[in-house]
Amino acid sequence: MTGAIIEISQLTKQFKSKEVVHKADLKIVKGEIFGLIGQNGAGKSTLLKMIGGLMYPSSGEIHLFDHAVGENHAYFERMGLLIEDPGLFPHYSAYENLDLMAISYGLKDRSKHINELLKLVGLDGSNKTKVKNYSMGMKQRLGIAIALMGSPDVLILDEPINGLDPQGISEVRKLILELNKTGMTIIISSHILEELSKVATKYAILHHGEIIEINSKEELLLKCEVRIEVEVDKASLAIPILEEHLNINNYKVISDRTLYVYDTHVENHQITKVLVENGVSVQSIMKHKQSLEQYFLKRTRAEGDSHD
């Protein structure tokens, strides 16, 4: 293996004649916040259920913590899952909900563990309130506390911000980042790339059950950044001209002929004019700007929508 604590190869799930996840390959490294992005119905929950041991794959392999899972399901016990409804008891308090879970885990020092969990998810002040009176964000944090009950190494959260108001979103986001700081590896799915980008360090785009792209945070930001792409006959000649005449100093030389300009005070026509006037011919110039959401849509549209 390659330092990955989760590795899936050619993982496929078929429901009758419908293939919902198709030959997915992924490696997840310890300490990562791995974002799985896909539109509704892309197969995110199905893929996460297989990784979390809630569903058998039709074919393919799962390696957890350097071991092929095969028939040995003990490795799944090191995963904490919040997939779909956390199954809370509305007439019980957060403490009571967690206590029921702690009993099912057979934990000895239940009260200590529960109080630590409540503190961790920021519900220690409201632990006596009945869950039916909780906000969606609080319920979601309690769901995360339940997922953390078995002290997992990996936390899998399926669309954890779905249906939350901005405050709930921000609370859950903060909690995810705090948990990650303790060294926990987190897999999180969403259909909103913008939101995922606030926490994830790596991204896989799932489309019609296929992983069509995997990006590090840096790669994704590069694809979505605002810049002017300039193609000239010789980049080394263009640079001093741009520096001197347009005060451009925020740029990157991509090749002998290509420059990316990040300064926002200049327009394409100014760059073209000053280069041509100083004897550098401009082959092309283009403003590159797209939001994360635009990028995601473009990427999934390029793959087509006709798989059904």
Ligand SMILES: Nc1ncnc2c1ncn2[C@@H]1O[C@H](COP(=O)(O)OP(=O)(O)OP(=O)(O)O)[C@@H](O)[C@H]1O
């Ligand atoms: N048990 C099942 N039997 C048959 N089809 C299923 C089953 N579970 C999921 N599907 C189908 O598989 C496809 C992918 O579903 P899945 O829930 O994994 O997608 P998703 O990306 O999580 O979407 P959403 O965000 O809408 O939940 C959908 O078309 C769904 O109807």
